[in-house]
Amino acid sequence: MSLRSAVDEARTSYVARNPKSLECFRRAEESLPGGGTRSSIFIHPFPLFISKGEGTSLLDVDGHEYLDFVSDFTSGIYGKTNKVLRDAIVTALDNGIQLGAHTPFESRLASLIRHRFPSMELLRFANSGTEANLLAITTALKFTGRTKVMVFEGGYHGSLLSHFEVKKDQLVEAELVEEDRKNEVNVLTVPFDYLVAPYNDLAATKSLIQANATSIGAIIIEPMLGAGGCIPGDATFLRGLRQLATDVGAVFILDEVQTARLGFGGRQKTLGITPDLCTIGKFFGGGFAFGAFGGKLEIMQMFDSRRPGAVSHGGTFNNSPCTMVAGATALEQILTEPALEALNSIGDDMRDSINAAFKSLSAPYIVTGLGSINQLHCTLPGKLKTAGLDLVFFRLLERGYWIAQRGLISLNFAMSQSDVDGFVTAVIKVVREMQDLVMD
Template identity: 45%
Template sequence: MTQPLATPNPKIPVDAARLDAAHAAALNAYVARNPGSAAALDRARRVLPGGNTRTSLWSEPFPLCIEGGEGCRIRDVDGHVYVDLLGEFTAGIFGHSSPVLAKALADAHARGINLSSHTPYEVELAERLCARFPSMDRVRFANSGTEANLMAVTAARLVTGRGTVVVFKGGYHGGFLTFGGGGSPVNVPFDYACLPYNDIDAATAEFAAHGDKIACVLVEPMLGAGGCIPGAPDFLQALRKLASEHGAFLIFDEVQTARMSEGGAQARLGITPDMTTVGKFFGGGLAFGAFGGRADIMDHFDPSRAGSLPHAGTFNNNSLTMAAGVTAIDTYLTAVSLDALYARGETLRASLTALFAERGLPFRVSGMGAIMNIHPDSGVSAEMDRKLLALLHLTMQERGYYFAARGLMALSFAIGDDEIAGFLAALGEGIGL
């Protein structure tokens, strides 16, 4: 299992004046290179607040406007082509073109869309998900990971009859369940106990003090948006034990980590939660979310039962999504492919750690399998770190490699050895400091 964090680099002094100058030059070069993206944002600003409908895409001075993609490459409106190392924030595991998924969608479309009732598609997808996740006896579909988490937590609160939801600092479970940087004003107003991640003592103390009020523990096996910090196996085991002892439900949010093996991170860890949420790529490229778990919990949603819990949603069983999901699982998301992707990510992370040390680059990298985050490591100030990361991001973008401004990378199946070698070579050229 992955170590919680890569060994930090020995401190490498960064000259603040040189960093300021390099950062300003990189910003200017970016603005000069991307007039089409700037114009696209100006146009969008008239009808979308700040030109944006997805906050995480915003980055200074303005984000790229991507007009298309093929394989592992994307192309912006100014004609630049990038190797996409971001993979749609982990959802884009298939790369940008799949004739197999396109055919699955076309076939489902040809059989008729919006079919007004149950279809044969949803059971096919449900059978596959329940077969692969040890914790899923039954599953229900939603339209996003956010929605899946909201329903899982709501179910836990209603079934246990308790109110408190244990979550972790830096945790991200969707736009309404965000626990990084002091939480979010748009979070759903549950009664949260927000604890430090990977801290067994804090979790033990919380259960000792308030165990009879805790409905569930909602946890990512790796903090994803929180910087790709893997959960220590003994921490996650401790949560399993505490939840069981106190009659609370353990919910693993595997929206990102489901790709860590055929059975997700839970299979790799050998820990079976009471409920699991997934999303992203199980919709075969379409909007998707699902929550599942023990039959005795999930059967509260059986509508033939008196007093059952309602869970509605026009597109919960959208036949296009269901068909694409089935084909995605059968074609791409196999045990062999996911294990190979995991191994490729572990190798890349080791290569990055070695490269940063060898070249004296003030960064480190954390993550699990093929999802990782590069962190600036000036050792001086948060402001210097911010500029270091921005400089790295802008410099690598200019060299044709695209990842998130916050340092997130998520490899897709479409990334090959050549792209990884090219990326490491481009990084080895340094960032002009």
């Protein structure tokens, strides 16, 4: 059988197994374009509708249970249910859902974040990673009085700062670059004056920076491309970029919205890099909508309302009490240094085990990433890449494992080592079973 026929078969079986999800989808598409409100979680041909989550399990409306290896695209690090968070949130709710005033809760969270990220001498809260990045970039342009924003191929800084086109096959190795599903669709991008540089290519980036030395106000980068395929930034590249930003007087922004969970002080601590501004989001809101940007005192103090000419920064839910309390509780009690180290080490071992098996099978797959954030890539040429990923995705679902259709594999604290071991066995089994297929 050919790969494409196997994918068709797996998809047909998926449709047959999920009539209630299809019914929900039909109802949803009456009000929501494509039946949803978040493109990244769409599944072709229709998504599963989840009715409940517990621990690391998801239960769909047709009664199937899945072990969740997406973990809400890294933000769901706590699992679906967490008693510590729940109790803190209930107490916060009892003290007033919305207060519309300064509270002690926001300074508690801010201080915990500063402790982890000394680069954030002062910080401000927002409601998403997207918003934090928009604020950081706009702040950098205002601070420098310049117009250009350097971003990187394959970069993702949020729904409005999305997937800057990959022009070169050089992110890791030529055959690794995804013919990314995302690149086949249009993205919405705020029309800043962008310079798009190649990720992990210091020489080419340096030329571009030098050619625009007096107009670049902001350089924003993920220390590991997240949505762009879990491609780690090379240490020499990232350190060199930090220096180049200083040389030309641009504000260097590290987007740690995903990578902040790779260590107690994020990837910046591991690499010994101090950005001028840093953005975080996702899990630091303890399960609620969250974003924050912060950095050098001389930049961030422009938001100090006592100063003449202070910059106004509003946001109704910036200091929502539930978010502030949930975030602080998570930082104090759950996202501890040993807990993060343990989770990331499980992720490193998982990636190594899967890659060793792929290698011994000469399978056209590889997992890239760092710690607990990883991505399965298919290395077949052209459109077969997508078919290769789809087949693994559908066959894992049949076995009760949920990964992102684009290949993201992200761990969470509710998982046990035996959950991860079972997942590794399932991935290897699925790929081994594909060995008889004709790759066409």
